[in-house]
Amino acid sequence: MVNVKEIRKDFPMFSNNPDLVYLDNAATTFKPQCVIDAVTGVYTQMTSNIHRGDYDLSHRISTAYDQTRTHVASFLNAEEDEIIFTSGASASLNMAAYGYGLTNLREGDVILSTEAEHASNILPWFKVSEMTHSKIEYISLNEKGELTVENFKKAMHEKVKVVAISYVSNVLGYINPIKDITEIAHEMNAVVFLDAAQAVPHMKVDVKELNVDFMSFSGHKMLAPSGIGVLYGKKDILEKTDSYMMGGGSNARFDMCGNLLLREIPYRFESGTPAIEATIGLDAAIDYLEKIGLDEIQTREAELKRYAIEQLSKLDNIILYNPDAETGIITFNIKDVFAQDAAGYLNSKHIAVRTGLHCAKMLVDILKTSDTIRASLYFYNTKEEIDRFVQVCSEITLEKCIDIFF
Amino acid sequence: MNEMLKNPAVLREIIMDHYQYPRNHKLTEDDSYKKRHMASDSCIDDITVQSKIEDGIVKDICFDGVACTIATSSTSIMSEMLIGKDVQEAMKLVENYFNMVEEKDYDEDLLEEAIAFQNVSKQANRIKCATIGWKAIREMLQESEGEVNE
Numbered sequence A: 001m002v003n004v005k006e007i008r009k010d011f012p013m014f015s016n017n018p019d020l021v022y023l024d025n026a027a028t029t030f031k032p033q034c035v036i037d038a039v040t041g042v043y044t045q046m047t048s049n050i051h052r053g054d055y056d057l058s059h060r061i062s063t064a065y066d067q068t069r070t071h072v073a074s075f076l077n078a079e080e081d082e083i084i085f086t087s088g089a090s091a092s093l094n095m096a097a098y099g100y101g102l103t104n105l106r107e108g109d110v111i112l113s114t115e116a117e118h119a120s121n122i123l124p125w126f127k128v129s130e131m132t133h134s135k136i137e138y139i140s141l142n143e144k145g146e147l148t149v150e151n152f153k154k155a156m157h158e159k160v161k162v163v164a165i166s167y168v169s170n171v172l173g174y175i176n177p178i179k180d181i182t183e184i185a186h187e188m189n190a191v192v193f194l195d196a197a198q199a200v201p202h203m204k205v206d207v208k209e210l211n212v213d214f215m216s217f218s219g220h221k222m223l224a225p226s227g228i229g230v231l232y233g234k235k236d237i238l239e240k241t242d243s244y245m246m247g248g249g250s251n252a253r254f255d256m257c258g259n260l261l262l263r264e265i266p267y268r269f270e271s272g273t274p275a276i277e278a279t280i281g282l283d284a285a286i287d288y289l290e291k292i293g294l295d296e297i298q299t300r301e302a303e304l305k306r307y308a309i310e311q312l313s314k315l316d317n318i319i320l321y322n323p324d325a326e327t328g329i330i331t332f333n334i335k336d337v338f339a340q341d342a343a344g345y346l347n348s349k350h351i352a353v354r355t356g357l358h359c360a361k362m363l364v365d366i367l368k369t370s371d372t373i374r375a376s377l378y379f380y381n382t383k384e385e386i387d388r389f390v391q392v393c394s395e396i397t398l399e400k401c402i403d404i405f406f
Numbered sequence B: 001m002n003e004m005l006k007n008p009a010v011l012r013e014i015i016m017d018h019y020q021y022p023r024n025h026k027l028t029e030d031d032s033y034k035k036r037h038m039a040s041d042s043c044i045d046d047i048t049v050q051s052k053i054e055d056g057i058v059k060d061i062c063f064d065g066v067a068c069t070i071a072t073s074s075t076s077i078m079s080e081m082l083i084g085k086d087v088q089e090a091m092k093l094v095e096n097y098f099n100m101v102e103e104k105d106y107d108e109d110l111l112e113e114a115i116a117f118q119n120v121s122k123q124a125n126r127i128k129c130a131t132i133g134w135k136a137i138r139e140m141l142q143e144s145e146g147e148v149n150e
């Protein structure tokens, strides 16, 4: 069992903001003291650059940095040389799309995705498809906005070379059936790019079991600092991936005649001085999550989500768009109130949520609106916080949303 | 200033009215109009403002889009205030409005119904809503001033 009272003591944001109900965890999460200490520890005790420093301090920080890679690998059940550090999920998604897409896609090839993807998972492919004259096709979502294996099968054909989808949608919070999708995709020789930004922080993710080819996520959505993200890539796929970011760290030797010896994988993908302190912070964050247990975290979030839906369903001024989604993402609107006005009212009562604008036609057809409010939970949220959130939602009217300006 | 405009209940009514019945809420195909599509990543308001500025006069302003109460009503009020004004006068009203929203010195008497947004800076994250339409017209006014000078 997660002892949430004790857990909240680890997060200074709670004691520093006693009035705040933070329900924007899908955007970013609070940081526990151990992560903060790991970061400041780099500044106060270990400051130096990694690799190649000919002194003890540099050796120490390099060891701490490398240890994070080992830790991330075991966390995901991957191999160490399959873990590339990036600045975040967006950087990972771009690196994979350009690095693999530009060298492997040909005119007429198809990139298969959905209309529920985060911009960072689809816009790189817009560009790659333009540059390679390949084409993007979309898998139909069902009436609830879910991606089903059946619809995936229907959308799959031999021209599909890339499948780019999320594990958990940041809009509707459904967990997609990745294992089945990967199996079918591989049978037809397509490579699977998984955006796991909303999955890795919330559940056990095993890349061998999922058998995906690439996977991306961000540290800051899982208690770690911003500025660190991960790109997982299967070794044989990384061999076929171009490292377009060149510079110090990516090469072993080069000369002015154009001879270049790239470093081995994964280093050839990591040019320049990385976010060292954020990386070491990620190590501490994974420690923290593992101590609680990812299965525990998933169970607790599902329970909080069910409770929130139960309470919200009792209100007659609420529209819920994803009551069945198992993760902690609650997408909703207040009847007859524009999302941003309702979010403004919630903010005036110190409840932090986020509004989203959906431009994909398919999603608008399913939601019957282009704008929604998203409340997203993490394991450290409480039923009391949900009660306060539900209470404030129940009060919202258009008039009250304007009243906050007087 | 009109005493009525000091009453919060009246001001709230003004916002409600301009939100529920926005004025000049349509777009035109007429290509003598300038046009600005205003959308940003930090806000879900998404509006297009058009204006016809001719012989140094703001002949017409219209707008449409998906937007919150504050963005819709502030743009609606802006359109009513500025139509018929000459560019210089309009510019003065626009700058005065921005001064109010940005908590600088401003002239209350020039604001008319826009005084309803006097407190918008208290909800700092909504300032962008109260200025989205005004930014659009400011850009178009500036552009037209440039054209006159050329």
Ligand SMILES: Cc1ncc(COP(=O)(O)O)c(C=O)c1O
Residues within 6 Å of the ligand: A026, A027, A088, A089, A090, A091, A118, A120, A121, A166, A168, A169, A170, A195, A197, A198, A218
């Ligand atoms: C599903 C998904 N993918 C990608 C991203 C991008 O993450 P980042 O902004 O950390 O690069 C996000 C963040 O909101 C997300 O929710």
